[in-house]
Structure formats: structure tokens, C-alpha cells
Amino acid sequence: MNRPLRHVWLVVAVLFLTLFGSTTYIQVFQAKSLNADSRNARTMYNEFGRDRGPLVVGGSAVADSVPSDDSYGYQRQYADGPMYAPVTGYYSVVYGFSGLENALNDTLSGEADSLFYQRMADIVSGRTPQGATVELTIDPAAQEAAYDALDGQRGAAVALDPETGAVLAMVSTPSYDPAELASHDRRGVRDAWRRLSEDPEKPLTNRAIGGSLYPPGSTFKLLVAAAALDSGSYTKDSVIPGPGSYTLPGSSSVMSNHSGGNQAPCGPGDQSSLQDALRQSCNTSFAMLGTSLGEDELAKTVEEYGFGQKMSIPLRVTPSTIGTDLDDAQLATTSIGQYEDRVTPLQMAMVAASFDNDGQVMKPQLVQSVRTSSLKEVSSLTPEKLSQPLSASNAAQMREMMQAVVTDGTGEAAQIDGAEVGGKTGTAQWGEGRNPHAWFVGYANKGDRKVAVAVVVEEGGYGSDAAAPIAQDIMKAVVSP
Amino acid sequence: MATVVSYTARPRRLTQALLLLLALATGLGAIALVSLGRTGELPSSFPLTAGMAAGIAVLLQVLVMIRAPYADPTILPLTLLLNLIGLAAISSYDTARILFNDKTSAYAGRQLIWTAVGVLACAAVLWLLRDHRILRRYTWVSAVAGALFLLLPLVPGLGRDVYGARIWISIAGYSFQPAEIAKILFAVFFAGYLVSRRDTLALAGPKVLGIHLPRWSDFGPIVVAWAFAVAILVFETDLGTSLMFFGLFVAMLYIATDRLSWMIIGAVMFLPPALYAVTQVSHVQKRLTCWLDPLASSNYEACFQINQGLFGMGAGGVVGAGLGEGRPSMVPFGQSDFIFSGIAEEMGMIGTFAVLLMYLLLVQRALRAAVGISDGFGTLLAGGLGFVIALQVFVVVGGVTRVMPLTGLTLPFLAAGGSSLVANWIIVGLLVRLSDAARRPSARRAGAGAPHGAGAPHGATASDAGAAAPQGVAA
Numbered sequence: 001m002n003r004p005l006r007h008v009w010l011v012v013a014v015l016f017l018t019l020f021g022s023t024t025y026i027q028v029f030q031a032k033s034l035n036a037d038s039r040n041a042r043t044m045y046n047e048f049g050r051d052r053g054p055l056v057v058g059g060s061a062v063a064d065s066v067p068s069d070d071s072y073g074y075q076r077q078y079a080d081g082p083m084y085a086p087v088t089g090y091y092s093v094v095y096g097f098s099g100l101e102n103a104l105n106d107t108l109s110g111e112a113d114s115l116f117y118q119r120m121a122d123i124v125s126g127r128t129p130q131g132a133t134v135e136l137t138i139d140p141a142a143q144e145a146a147y148d149a150l151d152g153q154r155g156a157a158v159a160l161d162p163e164t165g166a167v168l169a170m171v172s173t174p175s176y177d178p179a180e181l182a183s184h185d186r187r188g189v190r191d192a193w194r195r196l197s198e199d200p201e202k203p204l205t206n207r208a209i210g211g212s213l214y215p216p217g218s219t220f221k222l223l224v225a226a227a228a229l230d231s232g233s234y235t236k237d238s239v240i241p242g243p244g245s246y247t248l249p250g251s252s253s254v255m256s257n258h259s260g261g262n263q264a265p266c267g268p269g270d271q272s273s274l275q276d277a278l279r280q281s282c283n284t285s286f287a288m289l290g291t292s293l294g295e296d297e298l299a300k301t302v303e304e305y306g307f308g309q310k311m312s313i314p315l316r317v318t319p320s321t322i323g324t325d326l327d328d329a330q331l332a333t334t335s336i337g338q339y340e341d342r343v344t345p346l347q348m349a350m351v352a353a354s355f356d357n358d359g360q361v362m363k364p365q366l367v368q369s370v371r372t373s374s375l376k377e378v379s380s381l382t383p384e385k386l387s388q389p390l391s392a393s394n395a396a397q398m399r400e401m402m403q404a405v406v407t408d409g410t411g412e413a414a415q416i417d418g419a420e421v422g423g424k425t426g427t428a429q430w431g432e433g434r435n436p437h438a439w440f441v442g443y444a445n446k447g448d449r450k451v452a453v454a455v456v457v458e459e460g461g462y463g464s465d466a467a468a469p470i471a472q473d474i475m476k477a478v479v480s481p
Numbered sequence: 482m483a484t485v486v487s488y489t490a491r492p493r494r495l496t497q498a499l500l501l502l503l504a505l506a507t508g509l510g511a512i513a514l515v516s517l518g519r520t521g522e523l524p525s526s527f528p529l530t531a532g533m534a535a536g537i538a539v540l541l542q543v544l545v546m547i548r549a550p551y552a553d554p555t556i557l558p559l560t561l562l563l564n565l566i567g568l569a570a571i572s573s574y575d576t577a578r579i580l581f582n583d584k585t586s587a588y589a590g591r592q593l594i595w596t597a598v599g600v601l602a603c604a605a606v607l608w609l610l611r612d613h614r615i616l617r618r619y620t621w622v623s624a625v626a627g628a629l630f631l632l633l634p635l636v637p638g639l640g641r642d643v644y645g646a647r648i649w650i651s652i653a654g655y656s657f658q659p660a661e662i663a664k665i666l667f668a669v670f671f672a673g674y675l676v677s678r679r680d681t682l683a684l685a686g687p688k689v690l691g692i693h694l695p696r697w698s699d700f701g702p703i704v705v706a707w708a709f710a711v712a713i714l715v716f717e718t719d720l721g722t723s724l725m726f727f728g729l730f731v732a733m734l735y736i737a738t739d740r741l742s743w744m745i746i747g748a749v750m751f752l753p754p755a756l757y758a759v760t761q762v763s764h765v766q767k768r769l770t771c772w773l774d775p776l777a778s779s780n781y782e783a784c785f786q787i788n789q790g791l792f793g794m795g796a797g798g799v800v801g802a803g804l805g806e807g808r809p810s811m812v813p814f815g816q817s818d819f820i821f822s823g824i825a826e827e828m829g830m831i832g833t834f835a836v837l838l839m840y841l842l843l844v845q846r847a848l849r850a851a852v853g854i855s856d857g858f859g860t861l862l863a864g865g866l867g868f869v870i871a872l873q874v875f876v877v878v879g880g881v882t883r884v885m886p887l888t889g890l891t892l893p894f895l896a897a898g899g900s901s902l903v904a905n906w907i908i909v910g911l912l913v914r915l916s917d918a919a920r921r922p923s924a925r926r927a928g929a930g931a932p933h934g935a936g937a938p939h940g941a942t943a944s945d946a947g948a949a950a951p952q953g954v955a956a
Binding site: 001002003004005007008009011012013015016018019020022023024025026027028030031032033034035037039040041042043045046 | 581732735736737738739776781788789791792793794795796797798799802808811825829830833834837840841844845848851852857860861864867868871872874875878879882883884
């Protein structure tokens with residue numbers, strides 16, 4: 001009876017091989033999709049039961065995990081929650097994650113591929129696995145200045161390091177406290193969520209990079225001017241027409257040269273230099289300049305600055321747009337930042353930053369470095385050039401024109417003692433009978449300190465009054481700390 | 482194929498003692514780790530558990546030294562280790578349930594008591610059953626008792642439906658899976674019956690498609706077994722139990738006759754009832770759906786248990802969450818039917834492989850004993866018991882890992898449950914007894930009437946030995 005016994009053994013071996021196979025399949029090959037299944041509550045418990053790495057700004061944590069005495073094991077807590085909420089986002093057991101908590105989840109939880117060796121080392125040495133520490137590029141002084149200056153208003157501000165693309169400040173107000181949503185008290189979280197998501201002021205929206213975007217108003221003239229310089233047919237001293245009013249081509253609408261129906265011409269003889277037109281923010285000058293450049297030229301230019309492109313910094317940035325298929329009348333209003341122009345403050349800050357970086361557009365980045373729990377640096381910020389829409393000399397001309405705006409134009413409120421400051425204000429019309437959005441886009445240099453900013457205050461009125469002082473506060477915090 | 486089976490007639494009692502020690506250390510270590518992982522301290526009951534486990538190891542070692550000195554030294558350590566790992570997994574389920582679900586849960590304590598009962602049953606087998614051939618006298622008694630046990634759940638007022646399957650009975654609050662006991666009785670019956678009929682059953686009948694079929698007149702037994710399996714399927718509606726019994730019969734029939742045709746016939750016969758169950762019985766149908774695509778959103782709720790099991794296994798990955806670090810209590814019946822997913826979660830793929838290898842080794846030792854044993858009855862019994870363990874593991878783990886539809890069986894030695902634990906410890910007692918017979922020096926002397934233990938009726942059943950292959954040489 002030995003032969004059949006051997007065959008039975010063979011059958012048993014095959015049965016067990018099947019089990020080895022099926023177990024391997026589930027635990028190795030299917031594991032990833034099982035763990036990612038949204039219905040898998042276990043993943044959530046594991047997720048929240050982890051010693052998640054902190055988000056660090058200027059050496060202190062703005063988000064970190066502390067052991068908690070409940071079924072999750074760890075509680076996420078936030079320092080200066082509302083101020084940093086647009087950056088950190090929330091980490092909620094009920095509503096998932098947002099902001100960097102979402103975008104950097106793999107890194108913070110320690111599951112990122114780049115942390116593989118650390119993970120193995122933790123397992124081998126029996127340490128409790130800990131997520132990586134992420135140090136942000138945010139300058140706490142700039143962030144605080146922006147948040148304090150915007151407090152009580154609806155709006156957003158972004159500050160960039162022009163040379164590296166590092167995001168120095170990113171504020172969106174009104175904000176919310178992520179701690180409310182990260183609480184393990186589910187009922188409290190639901191109440192807070194309801195209150196925040198039903199709030200007409202939309203505190204959960206990060207206005208700096210998303211939401212419904214803003215018309216850029218006169219700050220868009222910077223892009224038209226840049227396109228003009230880049231075309232080779234203009235310099236900052238070129239004389240361009242700027243009448244008191246302009247009847248839009250193929251239409252009966254009349255555009256006034258200044259807001260509020262002010263029809264003063266841009267200069268004697270209905271003309272001025274390009275620089276002077278920018279300084280005074282003449283509408284007709286730029287409407288006519290834009291139409292003469294044409295939609296294709298303008299579209300090509302703005303695309304080089306980042307319009308229409310998906311960006312992840314690693315927060316996802318909503319692409320800005322100038323609309324498409326414009327007739328000449330539409331192109332004229334597009335050229336002064338109205339019609340279908342919709343931009344993010346981050347995009348406008350990138351524009352200003354490029355002028356202060358010899359015409360090079362750098363990719364904005366929020367992560368300065370990633371360190372393992374044992375302090376080994378896994379990665380650090382590498383500046384990344386997106387494009388060079390403008391030559392260095394043309395960029396210098398842009399800076400000169402922008403300085404004129406600040407020293408002797410609409411942007412005087414942005415002046416900083418001892419620093420080179422350039423900028424452009426904007427007063428963007430957006431709704432019948434509503435106060436316009438106030439903008440300021442600019443840069444400041446002092447010694448080797450550089451910063452580029454974009455500030456928008458919803459329904460703030462004139463950019464020169466409402467936005468320029470805020471920009472000044474932020475830039476001062478960076479160049480004259 | 483002729484292979485010389487050469488056992489050195491060494492008792493290997495020291496080997497067993499060391500292996501038992503290893504099993505104790507590993508198993509108790511696992512139990513301690515579960516508690517340390519969950520609460521950071523040892524449970525207050527740990528000294529008791531450790532003491533009992535050590536007592537069990539000593540009892541088994543001493544008993545084997547007295548009653549079965551030549552027994553295979555790996556069988557008991559493997560069983561003890563599986564049992565202790567089961568206790569660890571169950572206490573992990575308990576503690577997780579207490580910690581995360583705020584519920585009371587004390588399966589581990591009960592399992593410890595049942596472990597003691599199981600070991601005592603195993604000890605009783607070793608002590609009282611001095612020679613396995615005595616069992617052959619009870620061939621037909623076993624048949625009747627086995628059939629009664631198996632059909633017990635159908636008695637109104639006694640049987641209990643669990644997830645649609647009627648394989649449990651409930652007496653005075655205690656529930657019991659009689660199929661676990663029945664499988665031993667049937668193994669004894671099949672061994673006794675087949676060893677006397679094997680020559681007739683092996684005779685060639687008509688040749689169909691190049692295969693020698695048995696004679697038509699010999700179809701009686703397999704038809705009866707088949708009818709029985711179908712009855713279980715139809716009335717108790719459990720594919721697993723039905724498959725286990727029919728599989729056991731067919732495997733033993735094949736071992737007895739060495740005729741492949743029986744195996745093929747068996748497989749072919751089992752297909753129609755299995756198909757019937759799958760298409761006609763609603764809860765088996767459901768299990769089929771959950772086997773094919775449990776994660777589809779339309780099936781998700783209905784297949785909640787298997788999905789939670791899959792999530793658990795996925796969470797474990799290769800190395801596992803660590804003992805006491807997982808959440809086995811999220812899987813319904815994570816202490817019994819789905820204990821495998823709990824082990825997979827906490828010990829990872831490495832742990833599941835270790836557990837499966839232990840089973841495989843145990844089955845291999847049983848089959849080894851079957852090869853070495855000198856009488857046909859013993860060979861069949863050892864082979865049958867070994868195979869039934871393998872088949873049960875396959876049906877359960879295969880159900881959890883979606884190799885086949887889920888059934889109502891539980892993992893031997895691991896799953897919480899008294900009847901299963903006691904029955905499987907009895908099987909281990911039998912296997913120790915059988916391996917002792919296989920390795921004992923006297924068994925290797927052809928027709929030797931020299932009894933080893935006092936009163937062992939060797940000579941009485943020498944005719945069986947004659948029917949088997951010449952000692953030491955397999956034909």
C-alpha cells in the first residue's frame with residue numbers, strides 16, 4: 001500500500017501548494033489594493049494608530065502626532081492651526097485627509113518607497129515604526145505677517161523665494177482649525193464639518209491655490225507688458241497709445257482708461273511710454289497693446305508662466321486660465337485682467353518671482369527636506385526651473401517698470417525702507433454692484449534676500465489701499481526681519 | 482517502485498523532550514507577546530497558562546515514555562505548538578475585542594480548559610489503547626456510531642443552524658460539532674472495512690477509455706458512502722463536511738486498492754451533488770458568490786466576513802503586524818472559523834507559511850507511520866487520519882483564502898471550539914500509537930509474535946500483517 005500512500009502524499013502536497021499560493025497572492029500581491037480599499041476600516045485604524053511624522057516649520061512642529069489613550073493610539077495635533085491650515089490640511093478619522101496631510105501621506109506615515117530601508121531597519125531592530133519628518137519651506141515670520149495682515153478679511157497671500165521656488169508663505173482666510181476635524185470625537189468632528197462646509201465664507205477652501213480662482217484685474221498687465229517686451233517690438237520706453245476711452249473693436253462697449261469711469265488719457269497726446277502706462281495702470285494702453293499682440297501670442301506667454309498647467313507643490317494647484325476663442329473685444333478686456341481670466345494667487349506670485357529671477361520661472365515647492373525618524377535626510381529641496389519666458393535683460397526692464405509703480409504709482413503703500421520693491425496693484429471687477437477684489441503682485445530685494453508675493457483681498461476695493469500694505473508686511477518679514 | 486523503509490529502532494525520547502520544550506517556549510512566547518503587544522504587560526493568568534502547558538508537556542512526555550516509547554518524536558511537539566499558537570491567536574482576538582470593541586470576551590480561557598480536556602483524551606487513548614489493532618474489532622460499531630454522530634444535527638431540537646449550515650448540536654447550552662468525532666469513527670470503520678475487502682475491490686472489471694473500472698458488483702460501498710455524503714450536503718447543507726467525508730473515503734479506498742479508477746470515479750460522483758448544492762442551496766449559493774467576487778460592491782455586505790478576512794490578511798502582508806498588534810476582532814468569528822486570517826494579519830505570510838508547514842509536517846508524519854506500519858488496518862487508519870487532517874486544513878484555509886467556497890469547518894488545533902480540539906487530540910493520540918507501532922523494533926520482524934508491551938495482542942491479528950507488504954519493503 002505504499003505506492004498509493006505516496007500518491008496521497010503527492011495530492012496533499014498539491015493541496016498545500018495551492019494554499020501557499022493563495023496566501024501569498026492575498027498577502028503579497030493583493031495586499032496593496034486591499035489596504036487601499038475605502039471600505040477597509042482596518043486600514044483607517046492602522047493609519048491613525050501610527051506614529052505619524054510631524055510637519056515642521058522653522059524648527060517647530062505645526063502638525064504632529066502624540067500618543068492618545070483611545071482605540072486609535074495616536075492623536076494628530078496642530079500648532080497655530082488656522083494660520084497653517086491651508087498648508088497642513090486636516091487629518092480626520094471621519095473625513096479623510098487634505099492638504100499636505102493628504103499629499104505627503106506616504107511620507108508622513110512612513111510608507112513611501114523612499115523610506116523602505118528605514119522601515120526594514122525599524123522592523124529588524126524592533127523599533128516602533130515612525131513616519132518621516134517633513135520640514136517645510138514656510139518662513140514662519142512671513143506666514144504670520146500674512147495671516148495677521150489678512151485677518152478678518154477674505155483673501156489669500158502667497159510668498160515665494162524667486163530663486164528656488166520655495167513657498168515662504170501661503171495663507172488663506174478665513175481659515176479653520178484642523179484640530180477640530182482631527183479630533184477622535186466623531187460627533188464633534190461631524191458638527192464642526194457641517195459648520196465649516198456650510199459657512200458661506202468657505203473657510204475650508206485654500207484660496208491661495210484653489211477654490212473658484214480670481215480675476216487678476218490690473219495685475220495681469222504685467223503679463224501683457226512681458227509679452228510685449230518678449231515680442232522684441234517693445235521696450236519699457238516704447239511709446240504706446242493710451243486714450244481716455246476705448247471703444248472695444250466690433251462692439252459698442254466703451255472702456256474707460258481708469259476705474260470708476262475716469263477717462264483721463266494716459267499722457268499728453270493720448271500716449272505714454274510702456275513704463276508710464278504700467279505705473280498709472282492705464283486700461284486703454286494695455287487693452288490696445290493686448291489686441292495688437294493677439295490671442296495666440298498672449299496665450300503662449302501666459303502658458304510659459306504656468307497658466308493651464310497642472311502643478312503639484314505637492315499640494316495640487318488649480319491651473320489658471322485666460323479663456324479661449326476670444327474675439328478682439330474679449331481680448332481687450334482679457335488684457336486688463338477681466339473677462340474670463342481666472343488666476344490663483346500662487347500663479348501671480350510665480351509671475352512676479354520670475355521677473356526677480358532673471359526671467360526664469362521656478363517650480364513652487366513646499367517641502368524643504370524629508371528626514372527619517374532617525375534624522376537621516378532622505379531628500380531635500382532641489383530648485384526646478386519650469387521655463388524661461390523672458391530674457392534676463394527684459395526681466396530687468398520689468399523690474400524697473402514695477403519699481404516705478406511702487407515709488408511713484410499705485411503701489412506706494414508697498415514701499416520698504418532700504419529695499420528694492422517692485423509691484424503692480426489690481427482692482428478686479430467681478431460682480432455687478434459688488435466691491436472689486438484688491439490685488440498686489442510684486443517682489444522685494446534687499447542684499448541677498450529676495451521675495452515675491454501675491455496678495456488678494458476679496459471685495460477689498462482698491463489694490464493700492466487694501467492689498468499693497470499686506471504685501472508690504474509680508475515682504476518686510478522676509479527681507480527686513 | 483521498491484523502496485527500502487529502514488527505521489532505526491531508536492526511541493528518540495530525548496528528541497521529543499527537546500522538541501516539546503521548544504514548542505512550549507515558542508507557544509508560550511507567542512501568548513506572552515500577544516499580551517505585551519496589546520497591553521504592555523503579561524496577563525495575570527499567564528503563570529497558570531504556562532504551568533498548564535508545561536504540565537501537559539510533561540504528562541505527554543512521561544506517557545509516551547511508558548506507553549509508546551518508539552513513537553514519532555515530532556507529532557506531539559507539533560500538535561502542542563499548533564495548540565499554543567491557537568491559544569495565542571484566540572487571546573489576541575479576545576484582547577482586541579476588549580480593547581477596541583469594549584466587549585467582554587473569554588474564548589482563550591475556555592480554549593485552555595478544552596486543551597486540557599483534549600490532552601486528557603489523547604492520554605486516555607495512549608493509556609488504554611495498547612494496540613491499534615484492537616480498534617478493528619469495532620469496525621461496524623464505529624460505522625453505526627459515526628453515522629449517528631454525523632446525523633445528530635438533524636434531530637429536531639438538538640441541531641442548530643449556523644450560517645445556514647446544520648452541522649452543530651446544542652445540549653444544555655454547550656454546542657458541539659459532531660462531525661469532528663464522526664470523522665475518527667469513520668476513519669476506523671473505513672480502515673476495518675477496506676482492509677478486509679481490498680482484494681475484491683481491487684479486482685479489475687470492464688475497461689472504459691483505457692481505465693480498468695472495478696467490477697459493477699463492487700460499487701456498493703462507494704455508492705453508500707456517496708449517498709451519505711449527498712445526504713449531508715442536502716440535509717446539513719455543508720459542502721465542507723460532505724467533502725471531508727467523501728474525500729476521506731475515496732482516499733482510503735485508493736490506498737487500500739491502489740486503483741486510480743476509484744479516485745476518478747469518486748471525483749466524478751461528487752461533482753453533481755456539489756453542483757446541485759452550489760446552484761440550489763441558497764446559503765451555499767451565497768458562498769459561491771462570495772468565493773468568486775466578494776469585493777464587488779453588490780456583494781460586499783453579503784460577503785462581509787470573507788472581506789474582513791481578506792482585509793486582515795492584506796493588512797498582515799509579508800511580515801505581519803506583530804502579535805497583539807493586529808485587529809483580529811474585526812473579522813466575525815475571528816476566534817474560530819476565521820482564525821487563519823487573524824494569524825495571517827499578526828504573523829504575516831511568514832507566520833501562515835509556518836503554520837501550514839506544521840500541518841504539512843504533521844500529515845507527513847502520519848503518512849510516514851502509515852508506510853512503516855506492518856498491518857493493513859494500521860496503514861489505512863494512519864493514512865486516512867493523516868489525509869483527513871490535510872483535507873480539513875485545505876477546506877478551511879482554502880475557504881478563507883478563496884481557493885474554494887467557504888464552509889463551516891474549523892482549523893484543527895487552532896480554532897476555538899471544544900469538540901474540534903478534543904477530536905483532534907484523540908486523532909493525535911491514535912497517530913502516536915500508530916507511529917509507535919510503525920517504529921517499534923518488534924514490528925519489523927516479520928510475523929514476530931513477541932509482544933512488546935504486556936498484553937498486546939500481536940499474534941491475534943497476525944493475518945493482517947500477512948496481507949500487507951513484506952515488512953520493511955514496500956512493493
